[in-house]
Amino acid sequence: QKEVEQNSGPLSVPEGAIASLNCTYSDRVSQSFFWYRQYSGKSPELIMSIYSNGDKEDGRFTAQLNKASQYVSLLIRDSQPSDSATYLCAVIKAAGNKLTFGGGTRVLVKP
Amino acid sequence: GAVVSQHPSWVICKSGTSVKIECRSLDFQATTMFWYRQFPKQSLMLMATSNEGSKATYEQGVEKDKFLINHASLTLSTLTVTSAHPEDSSFYICSARGLQDYGYTFGSGTRLTVV
Numbered sequence: 001q002k003e004v005e006q007n008s009g010p011l012s013v014p015e016g017a018i019a020s021l022n023c024t025y026s027d028r029v030s031q032s033f034f035w036y037r038q039y040s041g042k043s044p045e046l047i048m049s050i051y052s053n054g055d056k057e058d059g060r061f062t063a064q065l066n067k068a069s070q071y072v073s074l075l076i077r078d079s080q081p082s083d084s085a086t087y088l089c090a091v092i093k094a095a096g097n098k099l100t101f102g103g104g105t106r107v108l109v110k111p
Numbered sequence: 112g113a114v115v116s117q118h119p120s121w122v123i124c125k126s127g128t129s130v131k132i133e134c135r136s137l138d139f140q141a142t143t144m145f146w147y148r149q150f151p152k153q154s155l156m157l158m159a160t161s162n163e164g165s166k167a168t169y170e171q172g173v174e175k176d177k178f179l180i181n182h183a184s185l186t187l188s189t190l191t192v193t194s195a196h197p198e199d200s201s202f203y204i205c206s207a208r209g210l211q212d213y214g215y216t217f218g219s220g221t222r223l224t225v226v
Contacts, residue, residue, distance in 0.1 A: 034215075043117075043204045043220040044155070088154060097143060097208065099215060103154045 001026050004091050004102035012108045019076040021105050023089030026070070032092040033065055033072045034099065037085045044088055047074070079109045113139050115207045117218025124195055124225055132190045132221045134205035141207035144188035145215070146180060149202040161188055195225040 004025050013019045025033075032051055036044035050056045050063040050072065062075040072091075076083055089102040114137040124130050134144060143162050147155040159175075161167035161182035169175045179191040188207075192199055205218040 041202075041220075041222070043217040045217070046214065049214070098145070098157060098160060099206070100157070101154045 002102070003027060003100050004089055006087075006089050006102035006105045008103055009106040010108050011105055012110060013079050015079060015081060015109055015111050017079050019079045019083065019107055019109070021074040021076075021087050021089075021107070023072045023074075023102055024070055025072070025089075025091045027091070027093050028067075028070060029094040030067075030070075030091045031094050033063070034090040034092075035061075035063060035072075035074045036088040036090060036101075037083075038088055038104070039085045047087075076107070079107075081109050081111055083107060084109045113207075113209065113214065113216040115141070115205060115216045115218040117205055117221060119221055120219060121222040122224070124223070126196055126225055127194055129191055129193045130195055130223060132192075132203055132205070132223075134188050134190075134207065134218045136186045136207045136209065136216070139207075139209040139216075140185035141188065142185065142210050143208045144180075144182050145206040145208070146178075146188075146190050147204045147206065149204060149220075155204060158190075192223065195223070197225045199223065200225045 034049045035047045038044045048063045050065045056063045060077045064073045086104040086106045088104045090099045116135045146158045149155050158173045159167045159169045167180035182188040204220045206215045
């Protein structure tokens with residue numbers, strides 16, 4: 001079992017719709033969770049971090065964390081073509097400072 | 112915000128030569144630097160972690176004698192790919208973490224092509 005798992009996609013959504021991305025992790029004591037966006041040929045850029053159970057909203061993005069289910073998700077509202085990218089879920093285990101990345105989900109927003 | 116400058120952005124080298132990649136934290140002290148490698152259509156794989164003034168800690172399967180990491184100051188870390196081969200062609204990305212900022216700041220990446 002991979003430490004951080006994501007559906008590779010592509011997830012195709014029409015412009016203006018909600019894109020829903022999921023991520024599961026294997027280490028139950030993981031404490032910190034991050035969503036990054038990566039455009040082709042570029043390095044990742046942080047979208048959001050979340051540390052507590054529940055929802056966290058930032059603009060069109062909402063991260064949801066459920067530690068009991070070892071599940072973290074990202075919702076992108078009012079999806080735009082510029083949101084087309086690969087979204088990486090990353091986790092920090094309790095005893096450490098290393099980011100472990102999932103394989104990423106490719107999102108395609110069609111006009 | 113925190114900025115990490117990574118150079119070069121791309122490099123082509125001949126097989127058997129060495130290539131050095133630099134990452135500089137411009138406005139904060141990078142106590143820890145992480146080096147990743149990313150092959151096409153794959154995710155980031157951590158190669159090594161370095162703390163300023165200490166030897167780097169390499170992930171399993173990463174050859175420390177091939178990928179030399181130096182983190183001699185709080186603002187500069189370098190990765191040297193020694194005796195590069197075509198299979199080392201990849202996208203190399205650094206990420207820095209400082210004491211004051213819990214976040215991880217990524218460099219812009221270096222596309223290495225070994226011919």
